[in-house]
Amino acid sequence: FIHSLVDLDKIKPLKVVMDAGNGMAGLVAPQMFAGTPIEVIPMFFEPDGAFPNHEANPLLEENRLDLIAKVRETGADFGVGFDGDSDRAFFVDDQGQFVDGDFITGRLGKHLLQRHPGATIFYDVRGSRYVREVIEGAGGKAFMWKVGHAFMKSKMKQTPGAIMGGEVSGHFYFKFNEEFYADNSSLPVFLVAEMVSEANQRLSEVMAERKNYYISGEINSEVQDADAVIAAIRERYGKQGDIVEIDGFSVIGDSWWLNLRKSNTEPLLRLNCEADSQQTMEKLRDDLLQMIRG
8 A cells, every 4th residue: 555655666776774663563574665766674573572682763863873873874765763653653764964854855745746735744842943844845735733643633634725744842743635644754755765766866966955954853841830931932032033833833034933831741841943043053952942941
């Protein structure tokens, strides 16, 4: 079924390192990619709930180090790390550089818009402005929504024209038919392979424009009164941009944005921000952290 959603004939022979992290992808990948132009270079495909090599969570940098080293060692076209239950995928380019999920979402959205003109691509409130800019530049509609697969899939189903969504967390969502919207970690691998093949470029070249975006990544801070902190930040920054409260508190300025979200289970406040230069982003980040942490 997944094979029917891509044009395997357009995919060039590619070497792809896949790190299953001793999770379920070790059972799925050998069957999913057998007989396709993708040559799998396997890592930690043996299921083991003790996760002896590293935690099966490539969102954390330390869990990507083996994958990065293997991509560089083998000269692979790109690498993919899967989480334990294999519902998330994390990409490393041919140079061993991690490509965040929001940037993959934007670029894959642009790729899919070639066959679905004017479609809607979902992304979460933590995503870089790259997503909106590249989707709208390709004639599509970018739809920002709440973090979390349950929120994403249900809202996509309610939104005419929605065909794909993605999160910083490595979840990718697809419209499979009118009633079935689901996350899948194998289809993004095929789509990235199709994308680089059609572009006749390496993944690092396809994603080169992301270097013009400066984003903090998610920063967690323990706070005693998150509402008071958010109120103070609202007072200082709220008039400098558009306030958005889809998920937490966001202010979107002309060339910057910030988002604050409270943890549902811990006394934590999560900060994400972005600006049009590294220096500006770092100042915005540091000023916000000063207000958050005191």
